[in-house]
Amino acid sequence: MSMPLYEYRCAECGPFDVSVSMSEVRPVTACPVCTAESPRAVTAPRLGRGPTAAMRILESTARTASEPAVVSGAVPGRPRTPPRPVTTDPRHRMLPRP
Structure with a gap:
């Protein structure tokens, strides 16, 4: 189980996490650099940063919004569209092709 991170601000050294x-x-x-007393900073909660399976799913879902996966085949569950009908009439071979 991970511990939460809290941000403190040293007047001389700047912000640091505990x-x-x-x-x-x-x-x-106490500041880890100069050992001066540093007050706790009021910051936004740091949510969504964990190694849990739920967080990995949420991150991959958010990532697909900006980086969609490459599709290499038909959509599962949908029938493929039938190919165009092939004619066997020899006269059709003489028609101009697009």
Whole structure:
């Protein structure tokens, strides 16, 4: 099970992420670079970033909207269109072809 990421902002070093459980998150933490106290930033939730099967399906579905797969055959379940009828009348061979 993955832990949520929380963003903190150091006044000198800038933003950094901390991964802790929801019960252990604090409003202020030490910066990993300069050890100054850094307040927690209010950011948008980071949803949809997980290795679960449901997330992989959602990501592949979203990806097909912008990158459709190449179709190499007929649609499954639909009958193929019948070919044009072939004539056996020899006079038809003398007609001009398109």
